[in-house]
Amino acid sequence: MVTLQEIKQNEAIRVLIKAGNRYLDHMGYTEHGPRHVGYVSKTASSILKALGYSPREVELAAIAGWVHDVGNSVNRHDHGPLGAVLLLPILRETGMEMADIMEIITAVGNHEEQSGFISSNVSAALALGDKSDAHKSRVRNGRPDETDIHDRVNFSIQENQVTVDRENRVIRHELTMDASSSVMEYLQIYMNRIVMCEKAAAFLKCSFDLVINGQSINNRPDKE
Numbered sequence: 001m002v003t004l005q006e007i008k009q010n011e012a013i014r015v016l017i018k019a020g021n022r023y024l025d026h027m028g029y030t031e032h033g034p035r036h037v038g039y040v041s042k043t044a045s046s047i048l049k050a051l052g053y054s055p056r057e058v059e060l061a062a063i064a065g066w067v068h069d070v071g072n073s074v075n076r077h078d079h080g081p082l083g084a085v086l087l088l089p090i091l092r093e094t095g096m097e098m099a100d101i102m103e104i105i106t107a108v109g110n111h112e113e114q115s116g117f118i119s120s121n122v123s124a125a126l127a128l129g130d131k132s133d134a135h136k137s138r139v140r141n142g143r144p145d146e147t148d149i150h151d152r153v154n155f156s157i158q159e160n161q162v163t164v165d166r167e168n169r170v171i172r173h174e175l176t177m178d179a180s181s182s183v184m185e186y187l188q189i190y191m192n193r194i195v196m197c198e199k200a201a202a203f204l205k206c207s208f209d210l211v212i213n214g215q216s217i218n219n220r221p222d223k224e
Contacts, residue, residue, distance in 0.1 A: 002096040004041065004062040012090050013067055020072030020079075027076065028145070030138040030154055032069050041065030043162050044122075044129035047171065050164035051204060053121055060100055061125040064107040068126055071108075080116060084109035113196040124200035128162070128208075131193035132173050134186075135160045149185055156181035169206040173197070176213060183212050194218060 007013060021033035045062035071083025084105040091101045107123040110116035111130050118124050136155045144151035159176035177186065187194075194210055198218065201208035210217040 001056065001059060001100065002063070002091075002094050004045075004059060004066060006094065007063050007066055010090065010094065013070065013087075016070035016073045016086065017067075020069055024072055024076065025140060028148065029076070030150055031140055032072060035137060036133055037066050037069060039133050040068060040126070040129040042129075043132060044125040047125045047128055047162065047164055047204075048121060051166055051206070056100075057103075057121050060103050061107075061122045061129075064104045064122055064126045065129050067104065068108045068111050068130060078112070078115075080112040081109045113192040116196065118196075118200050118203045121204060124203040127196050127200040128171060131190075131197050132160070132162050134175065134190070144180075149181075149189055152181045153186050153189060164206075170209055171197075171201045171204070171206045172209040172211060174211045183217070186212065187217075 017033060017037060021031065021036075024030075024032045041062045042065070044065040045058045048061050049058045067087055068083065069079065070086055071079035071081070074082045074086070087105050087108060088101065091104065092098075103120060103122050106120060107126045110119065110123055111126050113127075113131065116123075116127065118127060134154055135157050138154045139151050144155040146152065156177045156179075157175055158178055159174070161174045163172045163174070164170070165172065175186075177183065194208075194217075197210075198208045208218070
């Protein structure tokens with residue numbers, strides 16, 4: 001099976017990630033380069049591993065996380081489906097099995113909260129990894145644009161952790177924010193992403209628990 005390390009060394013994928021991050025930089029977006037895709041790759045694969053899924057699915061989630069944003073090199077709008085189309089010939093050239101390619105490009109093509117649909121374990125893990133990445137390190141040059149709500153929210157987040165309680169089937173996203181932004185501002189820009197995380201966790205037969213500054217934000221019904 002083609003591994004994450006092989007994908008990281010693929011020149012075409014490396015160039016696409018760099019181009020997409022540069023494009024979003026000019027648009028004023030937060031970081032979408034190696035730090036972001038590395039976080040998503042690690043988080044997505046860690047979730048499936050913690051829940052006891054197969055090594056194959058864990059590795060495919062790691063790969064999907066690394067390549068999920070290549071479509072930004074073309075356009076921010078519909079970058080998920082664009083990325084899936086770009087990846088098909090590149091992944092085929094690596095010698096990856098077609099079944100594995102389809103797992104990855106279906107997940108990539110559906111990771112946007114505006115139009116994505118969770119249909120596999122890899123897709124669910126990718127969505128959770130991507131939508132949970134909020135942290136001060138995403139702010140470019142370490143200096144937030146105070147007029148940009150995305151910069152303010154991300155810069156205020158000092159700690160970010162995703163944990164899995166396998167026994168109780170709970171995926172917990174914990175954030176620590178300082179006073180430079182607020183939970184209300186976080187919800188303004190992340191509400192649709194939180195809903196997608198809840199759907200992704202449900203696909204994995206888990207609940208999703210969002211905790212900010214020690215307080216549970218979404219009401220999670222108690223498990224019987």
